[in-house]
Amino acid sequence: MSAQPCDLPARPEMLRAVLDRDGSCDGLFYFAVTTTGIFCRPSCPSRRPRPEHMEFYPTPGEALFAGFRPCARCRPLDPQTGAPDWARGLIERVEADPTRRVTDGDLRRDGIDPTAARRYFKREFGMTFQAYTRARRLGSAFAAIKAGGSLDDASLDHDWESPSGFREAFRKAVGAPPGAARSAECIRLAWIDTPLGPMAAGATEKALCLLEFTDRRMLEAQLDDLRRRFGLPLLPAESPLLADLRGQLAEYFASRRRQFDVPLTCPGTEFQMRVWAALQRIPYGETWSYAELARAVGRPTAVRAVGNANGLNRIAILIPCHRVIQADGGLGGYGGGLWRKLRLLETEGAA
Ligand SMILES: [Zn+2]
CATH class of the missing domain: 3.30.160 (Double Stranded RNA Binding Domain)
Known part of the structure; x- marks a missing residue:
């Protein structure tokens, strides 16, 4: 099996999209061709192989790790097209007015399949499109109330069906009534x-x-x-x-910044926090081995535990766990995918 089926649309649906060169499915999955060793976006203009020679992957990273090369025509790794146009447009639409509801009917009128939107958001953002816009409206209402706005205004301004519906949704999401937003943190x-x-x-x-x-x-x-x-x-x-x-x-x-100037908070066990602090001492453009990291936290024999703490880092890039590699120069692991670790090290001139 190429991937967990739950991450992918049904196979007949993917085959249909590939045969139709359906651009609205770009970003939802990638297809790989076993006879050529190349993987593509659904909209790729290239000739189509027979269905039995196709495999499907939810992300470019997984296709790469299954041994396929990115297609030179549709460039599935190309950064400019990381999010498909329709998804980018949808996010821009929500951000342009986060207080507005966007129904499935609105999506269809824009030529977007609500199922595709649901699936794409679920995979990229960990929640469906509807859950995302609902939560986005709540977040915006939360900010309005915190800034001193009234509850009823917040409910009306955020396109809620009714004030009671708003209160209920708020209580469910925040675990407190909307009035608590004035003093609450999120x-x-x-x-x-x-x-x-x-x-x-x-x-x-x-x-x-x-x-x-x-x-x-x-x-x-x-x-x-x-x-x-x-x-x-x-x-x-x-x-x-x-x-x-x-x-x-x-x-x-853009290789125009080597250090970040954003306050961080990363609670963990005492040991984890020592590892995460040590990671922040690895200079830009350099790499340490797991053994060097273990020595830096004063536990030279705890290489495995140090590796585990490294993998549990919640703040990628700013706490540069990607700068830890194997002693023999191998990349080691990376939660975000090894191809990303490699690209991060390339960005820093360390690969
Ligand atoms: Zn292609």
Whole structure:
């Protein structure tokens, strides 16, 4: 089997999309051709192989690791087209007015299949499109109430069916009535497009607590862990800190930034926190072996435990766990996929 079926549309649906060169399925899956060893986006203009020579993968990373090369025509790794146009347009539409509801009917009128939207958001953002816009409206209402707005205004301004429906949705998401928002704190979640794919970022009022590539199967579990660990609701919302981070990441990927200037919070066991602090001492453009990292935390024999703590890092790139490689120069592991680790090290001139 090429991948877990739950990550992919049904096979007949994928075959249909590939034969139709259906661009609305770009980003939902990739097809690989066993006879040529190449993988493509569904919309690729290339000739189609026989169905029995096709394999399907949910992400480019998985196709690469199954041994396929990216197609030179549709360039499935090309950073400019990381998110398909329709999904990018949809995200822009929500961000242009986060207070508005977007129904399945609205999607269809825009030529977007609601099932495709649901599946794409579920995979990239860990929630369906409808759950995303609902949560985004709640996050925006949360901010409005916190800034001193009235509950009824918040419910009306955010396109809720009724004030009682709003109160109920709010209570369910936040675990407290809307009035509590005035004093309450939440973790704001935002998605940041990068040349290596979208990342989920989470921040409290004061510090960044999550930065992770979103096609990780672990993302949903990680969001749950975050909710429990901080005892705070997660709501899609923007904040000045997240805007700073977005700008700094863009500079980093353009090789114009070597250090980040965003406050971090990463609670863990005492040992984990020592490992994460040590990671931040590895200079840009350099790599350490797991043994060097173990020595740096004063536990030279605990190479395996150090590796585990490295893998549990919640703040990718800023806590540079990608700078730890094997003593023989092998890449070792990376939760975001080895191809990303390699590209990060290339960006830093360390590969
Ligand atoms: Zn192609």
